[in-house]
Amino acid sequence: TLEQRKEFWKTEAEKVAAAKTVVVVGGGPVGVELAAEIAVAYPSTEIILVHGAKKLLTQFTDDIAEHSERWLRQHNVRVLLGHRCVAVDAEDTDVISADTAGTREARRSSVVVRGAEYPEGMQMEADLVYW
Secondary structure, eight states: OHHHHHHHHHHHHHHHHHOSEEEEEOOSHHHHHHHHHHHHHOTTSEEEEEESSSSSOTTSOHHHHHHHHHHHHHTTEEEEETEEEEEEEEEEEEEOOGGGTTOEEEEEEEEEEEESSOTTOEEEEEEEEEO
16 A cells, blocks of 8 residues: 555664665676665765676676766765675574565665775675665
């Protein structure tokens, strides 16, 4: 019902508001929008966007991808291109909505990413991870 959806999104917003660090895995349209929305609504939150390709939004033009990356960086989103999330060790993991085609959320997590900047892998702690 509409009331259930309102309650669901209110609860999700409360989780994001309480988080000090949020990791978003995937630099496609959904991941970029999610990172941007959190950056605007909660500018003091540390946001890390992890993406396996060498540019965001691979299905869009280079101009759009570059503009999006620049905007995110200007809004203090740490963008890790050419990196993969190789492990998420979480206290609590859920599929957050059937409407989001399997999007997952993990709370109080240890995340390991590996890529050009961290070839041996780097572990980071996050209050929320979306992938």
